[in-house]
Amino acid sequence: MSAPPRPRTERGRLLAVLVLAVAVTAFTATVPLLRDFFDLRVYYGTVHTWVHHGGRIYDYRVPGTSYGFTYPPFAAVAMLPLALLGRTTAIAASLLVNLAALAVVLLILAGPDRRRHGWYRWALCLCLLALFEPLRDTVSFGQVNTVLLALVLADCRLLATGRGRWAGVGIGLAAAVKLTPALFVVLLLLAGRRRAAATATAVAAAATALAVWADPAASRFYWTGALWDTGRVGRLDYVSNQSLQGVLARLGETGRPLWAAVVLLTLGVWVWRSRRAVAAGDWTAAFALTGAAACLVSPITWVHHLVWLLPSFAVLLRAGHPRTAGALYAVLCTSVVWLWADDASGPGGFLGGNAYTWISLGLLLGLPTGQSRADRPPLARSARATAPAPSPLRPATTAVPDQSEPSSSGVTAAATGFADAGVRDGGRSPSSEPTGSTCPAAAKPQSSRARASSYTVNPPPA
Template identity: 45%
Template sequence: MNRRILLLVVLALAAAGSLVWTAIHHFYFDSQVYSEAVRYWFRDDGLVYDFLKGGTVYGFTYPPFAGLVMAPMAYLPLWAIAAAGSAATVVVTVVVVSWFIRTRDWYPLAVASCLALFFEPVRETFGFGQVNMLLLALVAGDVLFGVARGRRWAGIGIGLATAIKLTPGVFILYLLVTRQWRAAGVSIATAAAATLGAAAIWPDASREFWTSALWDTNRVGNLEYVSNQSLRGMLARLPLDSAESVVWIVCVLAAIGVWAWRVRGTDALGGLALTGILGCLISPVTWVHHCVWLLPVLVRCYENRRSNPRVFWVGVVFYVLVCTRVTFLYENGPKPPLAVIGANLYVLFCVALLFLLPRASSDASGSLRKIVPVRTPGVSSAAT
């Protein structure tokens, strides 16, 4: 067995082992919540936002349109939901990675896919039975193959993802800032149509979500829990007391300002990566499994390994640290100073890469992908 195949076998076993361990550890908890909630809604005639999983504070936290998408889960046993969700996560991960690296050589795709499946947010998505990779696929496919190529359907994927879960709506902001007016209009219209359609079918559930459930952060867990790797989560873990909300608003506005400056002139993958960073930072709740949006960030770091080794090594250090689950060593509360760093690794690396991530791959010969750059009127593409 040559070294290439041996390396691939080791990576595949590591990825498979980590997925199995995570699935056993979390036992598809979020899929359990989804399936029990939609079963309560569709089969027991209850109001979905009144449902709480037994013995927990967790209930259905997505918009009503997501309930429509998840409706089949009301009629399937958990083992079938887990099997279908697990297979979908693995397949979608491989597909999305193939979009990012754009190579016809099976070996780099296989290696990159194993590394992606071992990435903590992806394996957490797998273990919890979450939908994050499916949302990433909707948005990434839209940005890379719709928006970047000026397709008439560009924006539909972003709109659907936003209607399912509000966080991808940050990519509508990306379309507006980069002046992709048609795609922005399509995405807004798609999200609005899906949301209004769900409201027409389930007016009571829609009213409950938009006026109450959406604003109740207690439904998703404690903000200060170490898995919340957003700016709000980091600030909640600091002794800021009454100043926390004001500091958070200032930090969010600052992050949006830096992102708006940096995202102009990016190519498609750069826009996807920088906007993924922004979404992770400014969302009030960004659990570790939400951070699959950082996959294109790691690809961009690798693409610039020759021209910008500093960024490459930042990406390597970030990947290695989070894959060791070091953040969860501080699950019972960080104690400064080093523990504050360990408990906020995702946040700190996101802030650093918001400034440092190259807008484009500056080494065409070393890049594994070639995507048509987003054309922003009056702004030229440049790597920094």
């Protein structure tokens, strides 16, 4: 983290944080508006219908909409605790879980220097994160993206610190909940971490088998049909879909061969760049590149899925590119893509309506790989290489050029020199699209605030 300009006194810093917090609160309460915890309502209604009413997982629909559960069956199993909660408690639990997951993500990305940043920098960081559209949408939709990112980055931390015995567990669990994190298993194979890849695969398989045992019919339906039906998730050409498939769909190119060719090219670039990052020992960059690639090649990448880009900004800051990180981050806070929600045609729609896709692509192509100077351990200076201060009992000596043995001061000068060289938008109505942000899309309705408390056809008592 680069040092921000800060007031000189604690009172001044506290005042600056309070002013920024008020501004951020005003922005998030008026400009983007909340998403009514729509995705959480899907999870809650699905689990309650399944457990308390004998319904089937993939038959549930949020009242007034055509949207239901779209994740693998294990995700429903993992969300079974929702069956014990009331509606308001479920929302509170979602907020707490997302905040806890975000704390884990920040601690991992900050690395060993996290204690040096101080409360002021962390407070500024939290205020800036509140503006990040993918993150604020994840929270206000009640999504699980931050939790999955924390699980994956936990494995990144284990690999980076040489404690890879349990590496792969987090990736396996994340891949069993959503398919996108499965690309990290491929990263482990590219890096030669076969044990970690095997662990991730085994965990994902065991979780999937548990779901088969819990509901065989739901598992059969998902893996043989629902998985391949992207129409159940939403329109490919909707502006919230910031994947390569979304770009092509908005251009009117819906053929699979062209999309497959673009995906293969993107994966080729990802393989080349991620292998270089792993070879340099930079696991954070390798995981960041994989997150960006996953967002690009996934058929549907809603805006809230772009929390997978957060590691990229940590890499940029650590590599000494704060201006680049700040500029890209600012774009992802603006909700700019929604200016073309109704019509993404023309050069403006191509550039602006796909702005987040271009950021993902730029990060994949240009993210620095290799440890930055700040991450490289300084060369240890040996105690023997430092000459003791002269004393009356042992005066300092002067080296003689033609001595057969080097003097201690000569060794000190060489060691000291070597060590020194090494150390150097306007207010809009809430979206009617479950994956939307600030601009409505009439073709894909979402239930209104009047229906926000409806979770099941026969809601269970809170």
